[in-house]
Amino acid sequence: MEKQSIKLGLMGFGTVGTGVVRIIQAHQEDLQKQTGLSIEISRILVQDAEKSRNISFMEGTLTTDPASLLDDPEIEVIVEVIGGIHPAKEYILGALERGKHVVTANKDLMALHGAEILEKAQEKGCDVFYEASVAGGIPILRALVEGFSSDRIAKMMGIVNGTTNYIMTKMSQEGAEYSEVLKEAQALGYAEQDPTSDVEGFDAARKMAILATLGFRVPMKLEDVDVKGISSVSKEDIAYGKQLGYEIKLLGLARRDEEAIEVSVQPTLVPKSHPLASVNGVFNAVYVHGEAVGETMFYGPGAGELPTATAVVSDLVTVVKNRKLGVNGRGMVAPYKEKVLKEDSEKFSKYFLRIVVADKRGVLAQITQLLADKNISLEQVIQQPFNNGREAEIIMITHMSSKSDMDAVLAYMAQMDIVSTVQSCYRVEGGDK
Numbered sequence: 001m002e003k004q005s006i007k008l009g010l011m012g013f014g015t016v017g018t019g020v021v022r023i024i025q026a027h028q029e030d031l032q033k034q035t036g037l038s039i040e041i042s043r044i045l046v047q048d049a050e051k052s053r054n055i056s057f058m059e060g061t062l063t064t065d066p067a068s069l070l071d072d073p074e075i076e077v078i079v080e081v082i083g084g085i086h087p088a089k090e091y092i093l094g095a096l097e098r099g100k101h102v103v104t105a106n107k108d109l110m111a112l113h114g115a116e117i118l119e120k121a122q123e124k125g126c127d128v129f130y131e132a133s134v135a136g137g138i139p140i141l142r143a144l145v146e147g148f149s150s151d152r153i154a155k156m157m158g159i160v161n162g163t164t165n166y167i168m169t170k171m172s173q174e175g176a177e178y179s180e181v182l183k184e185a186q187a188l189g190y191a192e193q194d195p196t197s198d199v200e201g202f203d204a205a206r207k208m209a210i211l212a213t214l215g216f217r218v219p220m221k222l223e224d225v226d227v228k229g230i231s232s233v234s235k236e237d238i239a240y241g242k243q244l245g246y247e248i249k250l251l252g253l254a255r256r257d258e259e260a261i262e263v264s265v266q267p268t269l270v271p272k273s274h275p276l277a278s279v280n281g282v283f284n285a286v287y288v289h290g291e292a293v294g295e296t297m298f299y300g301p302g303a304g305e306l307p308t309a310t311a312v313v314s315d316l317v318t319v320v321k322n323r324k325l326g327v328n329g330r331g332m333v334a335p336y337k338e339k340v341l342k343e344d345s346e347k348f349s350k351y352f353l354r355i356v357v358a359d360k361r362g363v364l365a366q367i368t369q370l371l372a373d374k375n376i377s378l379e380q381v382i383q384q385p386f387n388n389g390r391e392a393e394i395i396m397i398t399h400m401s402s403k404s405d406m407d408a409v410l411a412y413m414a415q416m417d418i419v420s421t422v423q424s425c426y427r428v429e430g431g432d433k
């Protein structure tokens, strides 16, 4: 007799796991219409089976024994929403080894061990989908793999971390200092008690490595991403940025020129007229420039119980549809292009510079000469008295410079008698394609 249902094992029953159960319960009829099968959650793996759960679910499904999911031949799909590297990695590889399909929301794991997991899936003819791992509820991975399959992506810019975008938005809207806003975000539960992964850009870097791998079809690794977080961004940087017509965002950038690629996460000035400048609060957005389609942008919630769970359950629907068509394990295109990373001399952008200098005749001329020696010209300049008029603060937006030239300028400035401090140096993006 033909199967009426598909059984899944849910690993993790926290924020996302709870959302997955809610969506499957609430949308069962629609899911069944789309896939032809009802989706049945056979077992739910947790750490603490005694914990009270704010949701009704079938009695007897909770377990602390992973083998009761992995070794159950009736369970065809494992949904991993435990998080972290271990034991999630072993569970996923174990599931694939046994021929089970996998859906995961785990960006840490996919950014670090995605290649190994996808290889195992291919070997076993299984599906692995991980839409929820980047930008939560925004269906960006499917868009890159399917929607852009006929195009060549030249550039992606992403606001892919809600915590830092909340902090940067508050700093911009209220003129507040980073440390004040971080404390408030922690008190409200938006930021973790240990916020390092978010504020130092590591979470966004993992997501950008995943986006770049899928968008450029090259095997990008986490260590290929240049990372700088927001902890050194001051309210003065933001205020001067605004005065010059920009917002500062923690921006993930993935750019391809010919075959050479650069991927970074760093505080970046974006023109106020650019759609990314008005992505505020905990929202995420990914801007994608395809050579044929031009500019596109995907916007929405980057986290949260139901938004993230919709991405997980949509992946599940794809697994079930693939099963019906007999094409599991054949939908993924493994990265097939050689990875060519740009040298610093090939990474071009405009820059925002804020420096404190001696307030003496000829100082501005010396600074502009130093930049001119590296072929860097200026687009905008503000000079203000600083330190009760004893010094001056110069704020500049340059025209295009290579990263290596800008690094050389900064190293030279740090040794100049007339320069007291180089306060800030950020990239400026979004004015071109």
Ligand code: NAP
Pocket: 011, 012, 013, 014, 015, 016, 017, 045, 046, 047, 048, 049, 051, 080, 081, 082, 083, 084, 086, 087, 105, 106, 107, 108, 132, 133, 136, 302, 303, 304, 305, 308
């Ligand atoms: P969470 O609320 O902390 O839930 C984790 C769940 O996993 C809990 O049910 C916990 O069990 C269970 N668990 C943890 N370690 C386990 C172990 N060793 N064995 C068995 N069960 C274990 O996490 P979450 O926020 O749902 O996140 C899950 C995943 O989704 C992560 O990879 C995260 O990066 C990703 N993600 C989350 C969001 C979001 O908005 N939260 C958005 C995008 C992606 P107990 O319930 O018994 O403690």
Ligand code: HSE
Pocket: 136, 160, 161, 162, 163, 164, 198, 203, 302, 303
């Ligand atoms: N810590 C992440 C963020 C959660 O702030 O965006 C979603 O991955």
